Amino acid sequence: MADAVEPLKARRIYLLLRERILNGDLEPGSRLPGELSIAAGYGISRVTVRRALDTLASDGLIDRRPGSGTFVREGNSVQPIVADLSNVLSHLVEMGRRTGVRLLSFAYVNPPESVAASLGLEPGERTQRSIRVRLIDGAPFSYLVTHVPERIGVTYSEADLASTPLLGLLERSGVVVEEASQSIGATLAGPDVADALGLEIGSPLLSLTRVVWDPSGQGVEHLHALYRPDRYSFHMDLVRTGAVGARRWNPVAKPATAGPEPHKRIIKGPESPKPKSRPVRVSNQRRTST
Amino acid sequence: MADAVEPLKARRIYLLLRERILNGDLEPGSRLPGELSIAAGYGISRVTVRRALDTLASDGLIDRRPGSGTFVREGNSVQPIVADLSNVLSHLVEMGRRTGVRLLSFAYVNPPESVAASLGLEPGERTQRSIRVRLIDGAPFSYLVTHVPERIGVTYSEADLASTPLLGLLERSGVVVEEASQSIGATLAGPDVADALGLEIGSPLLSLTRVVWDPSGQGVEHLHALYRPDRYSFHMDLVRTGAVGARRWNPVAKPATAGPEPHKRIIKGPESPKPKSRPVRVSNQRRTST
DNA sequence: GTTACCTGTATACCCTATAATACATTTCGC
DNA sequence: GCGAAATGTATTATAGGGTATACAGGTAAC
Numbered sequence: 001m002a003d004a005v006e007p008l009k010a011r012r013i014y015l016l017l018r019e020r021i022l023n024g025d026l027e028p029g030s031r032l033p034g035e036l037s038i039a040a041g042y043g044i045s046r047v048t049v050r051r052a053l054d055t056l057a058s059d060g061l062i063d064r065r066p067g068s069g070t071f072v073r074e075g076n077s078v079q080p081i082v083a084d085l086s087n088v089l090s091h092l093v094e095m096g097r098r099t100g101v102r103l104l105s106f107a108y109v110n111p112p113e114s115v116a117a118s119l120g121l122e123p124g125e126r127t128q129r130s131i132r133v134r135l136i137d138g139a140p141f142s143y144l145v146t147h148v149p150e151r152i153g154v155t156y157s158e159a160d161l162a163s164t165p166l167l168g169l170l171e172r173s174g175v176v177v178e179e180a181s182q183s184i185g186a187t188l189a190g191p192d193v194a195d196a197l198g199l200e201i202g203s204p205l206l207s208l209t210r211v212v213w214d215p216s217g218q219g220v221e222h223l224h225a226l227y228r229p230d231r232y233s234f235h236m237d238l239v240r241t242g243a244v245g246a247r248r249w250n251p252v253a254k255p256a257t258a259g260p261e262p263h264k265r266i267i268k269g270p271e272s273p274k275p276k277s278r279p280v281r282v283s284n285q286r287r288t289s290t
Numbered sequence: 291m292a293d294a295v296e297p298l299k300a301r302r303i304y305l306l307l308r309e310r311i312l313n314g315d316l317e318p319g320s321r322l323p324g325e326l327s328i329a330a331g332y333g334i335s336r337v338t339v340r341r342a343l344d345t346l347a348s349d350g351l352i353d354r355r356p357g358s359g360t361f362v363r364e365g366n367s368v369q370p371i372v373a374d375l376s377n378v379l380s381h382l383v384e385m386g387r388r389t390g391v392r393l394l395s396f397a398y399v400n401p402p403e404s405v406a407a408s409l410g411l412e413p414g415e416r417t418q419r420s421i422r423v424r425l426i427d428g429a430p431f432s433y434l435v436t437h438v439p440e441r442i443g444v445t446y447s448e449a450d451l452a453s454t455p456l457l458g459l460l461e462r463s464g465v466v467v468e469e470a471s472q473s474i475g476a477t478l479a480g481p482d483v484a485d486a487l488g489l490e491i492g493s494p495l496l497s498l499t500r501v502v503w504d505p506s507g508q509g510v511e512h513l514h515a516l517y518r519p520d521r522y523s524f525h526m527d528l529v530r531t532g533a534v535g536a537r538r539w540n541p542v543a544k545p546a547t548a549g550p551e552p553h554k555r556i557i558k559g560p561e562s563p564k565p566k567s568r569p570v571r572v573s574n575q576r577r578t579s580t
Numbered sequence: 581g582t583t584a585c586c587t588g589t590a591t592a593c594c595c596t597a598t599a600a601t602a603c604a605t606t607t608c609g610c
Numbered sequence: 611g612c613g614a615a616a617t618g619t620a621t622t623a624t625a626g627g628g629t630a631t632a633c634a635g636g637t638a639a640c
Contacts, residue, residue: 008298008627009598012492019478024404034616042481042491045599050617066617067606082473114314171537180528180539183372186476186494186519187313190306191332201332202302204476204494207519210528229476229497236541238470238500247461249470251526251541299628324586335629340587356587357636 009044010051015200017052021061021072022230028074032062035070081136082235098137103162104196105131108150111222115147118211119219127222128153130161133196140197141231147222166221167212175220182210184234187226197228204229299334300341305490307342311351311362312520318364322352325360371426372525388427393452394486395421398440401512405437408501409509417512418443420451423486430487431521437512456511457502465510472500474524477516487518494519 020026032038035053039046053070056062063071111119111127121127127147134142146166155173156164164172171177189203197205206227214220227233238249310316322328325343329336343360346352353361401409401417411417417437424432436456445463446454454462461467479493487495496517504510517523528539 012298016478016480016492020480023475023477027402027404036616047600048598051597053617064617065607067615068608069616080475112314112317114317167537177537178530180530181525182528183523183525184474184496185313185370185523186496186517188306188309188494190310202306202492204478206474206476227476233473233475235471235473238472240468240470247457247467326586337630338628341627343587354587355637357585358638359586 010048010055013038013042013044013049013052014055015203017056018059018061019204021056026072028072031069031071080229080231080233081141082233084235100135100138101162102133102135102140103130103158104133105129106158106161108153111147115222119147119149119222120217121149121219126150130166132161136231139231141228143193143196143226145224148220149218152220166223170220176214177212177220178215180210180212182208184208189226193226197226199228206232206234300338300345301490303328303332303334303339303342304345305493307346308349308351309494311346316362318362321359321361370519370521370523371431372523374525390425390428391452392423392425392430393420393448394423395419396448396451398443401437405512409437409439409512410507411439411509416440420456422451426521429521431518433483433486433516435514438510439508442510456513460510466504467502467510468505470500470502472498474498479516483516487516489518496522496524 017026017032026032033041035046035049039049042049053062053064057064061073063073065071107129108126109129110124111121111129115127116123116125119127127149130144130146130148132144132146133140134144148166148170152170152173152175156169160169167177185207187205187207189197189199189201189205191201193199193205194201194203199205206229208223208225208227210221210223210225211219212221212223237252239252240247241250242248307316307322316322323331325336325339329339332339343352343354347354351363353363355361397419398416399419400414401411401419405417406413406415409417417439420434420436420438422434422436423430424434438456438460442460442463442465446459450459457467475497477495477497479487479489479491479495481491483489483495484491484493489495496519498513498515498517500511500513500515501509502511502513527542529542530537531540532538
């Protein structure tokens with residue numbers, strides 16, 4: 001859609017503004033600051049701002065009304081998939097969405113030191129590394145790099161991996177999966193990831209690193225996942241616990257049973273469209289999310 | 291440190307490479323691909339790659355050895371603050387780190403529609419909006435925008451906010467805080483945020499949106515937080531629960547009691563340096579994190 | 581030694597993205 | 611109706627970012 005090549009300064013502004021429009025930070029229907037104000041704000045010339053706006057307009061994200069201003073077009077904020085922090089995707093299937101996996105790479109390698117350390121491998125021990133891309137309704141939303149100790153990896157085939165979730169394969173192989181530890185951050189897309197996820201280099205990404213252990217404390221999987229934040233985000237409900245003076249949040253433990261009931265209360269913020277109805281309390285609904 | 295102005299394409303490569311070095315994706319001591327390979331990989335010329343490498347070298351992140359190659363200098367990956375998902379910072383204080391807050395803005399406003407909707411406000415109801423920046427050891431790491439319904443906001447002053455955590459003020463005012471819902475995503479830094487956090491425009495950010503309700507289901511706080519991922523990340527421990535065929539992850543509920551014991555097991559991934567020792571199982575230690 | 585590959589260095593060119601400026605036209609509030 | 615402010619349009623000029631190319635010098639593997 002957008003022109004093949006484009007000025008860089010203009011493109012940066014374009015990307016920034018697009019971000020703010022898509023995640024609802026700039027509210028649909030509202031007016032942007034004037035081109036001159038934007039130019040001043042970013043310290044660039046009006047011509048450059050215009051180029052960015054041109055692209056936005058050709059994307060259908062804004063309406064430009066001469067004499068009046070530039071407006072955010074309605075109905076554009078895209079609702080990302082909301083993942084429970086347990087990061088299980090089966091509810092997507094329940095919701096009738098078509099998911100898919102593309103296996104980009106499958107090999108046995110000498111793992112990076114950081115991976116070896118977190119899995120607790122012996123020096124020189126090799127891992128099976130797979131790179132996969134997950135799709136929802138044909139659109140890629142995550143880029144997954146997993147490392148599994150070689151001796152475990154050999155219990156399933158490349159074809160298995162292309163069709164079955166990794167944890168399922170591990171458990172099928174008799175590995176007992178019990179504990180994991182994960183951390184969430186953010187990064188920029190490099191050329192390979194950008195390509196695989198259909199993004200521009202330099203787009204923001206949610207990053208998740210998870211290490212899974214069996215009951216003996218032996219690492220069985222190291223996952224490094226990158227998510228398109230416009231298509232995927234993490235969600236969790238919290239309750240306030242603890243005594244006065246030491247109060248804190250704790251996650252709400254969710255029942256393992258799953259119902260077909262869809263998410264009803266989605267967090268709103270600068271990052272999602274607004275529901276009209278008043279939010280319902282959590283306890284009044286069963287959250288689905290398995 | 292870096293030159294004031296810099297080519298844009300070169301700068302993008304610089305930022306990308308810096309990311310990968312700082313979070314350990316490019317391992318300390320390892321050799322980068324040759325300048326020509328990099329150039330080919332990103333589809334740019336060698337001269338441009340060189341400019342990026344020049345900046346990295348002047349940052350002290352790489353060593354360039356003529357005839358041999360370019361190497362990632364050791365000891366550069368910065369450990370981000372690891373926040374528990376309960377997102378409480380008091381453990382930082384326990385660890386003897388100096389934290390601070392800068393209040394950038396304090397005003398009563400007509401909230402964005404998305405905020406009004408998620409708080410369940412009446413049409414036209416105003417909110418108190420504050421913008422704060424949190425510092426650790428003098429370095430900014432988070433940018434917080436909060437909205438509180440006006441009638442609650444008036445129970446504390448601007449000075450209160452500059453010195454006391456918002457939730458504390460709310461509870462002091464008799465508001466009962468019980469439930470919250472939050473989602474985590476990623477974005478790019480705009481000019482204002484970049485400025486406040488000491489970043490470049492276009493840097494990646496962790497984004498957190500949280501809505502807090504009182505027991506009646508009335509929203510009392512809407513928080514939109516942006517974190518520098520190099521200084522802050524979320525961490526959580528999970529256990530595998532549920533019957534076969536419906537197994538899933540659940541967060542480990544942490545005790546409300548806090549001990550001075552520091553984090554011992556940090557997730558390793560492309561995003562943190564490597565410990566030498568084999569990881570210890572979670573259950574063997576008390577995690578601190580209140 | 582020889583070869584291959586790497587970084588260091590220099591030059592020259594292109595050309596286009598950006599800025600600066602001016603003016604026309606539309607809309608909206610007063 | 612008038613004026614302020616917005617977008618649309620056009621022109622020009624320049625800086626400098628990016629490329630291409632060539633060669634020198636160092637290092638390491640064989």
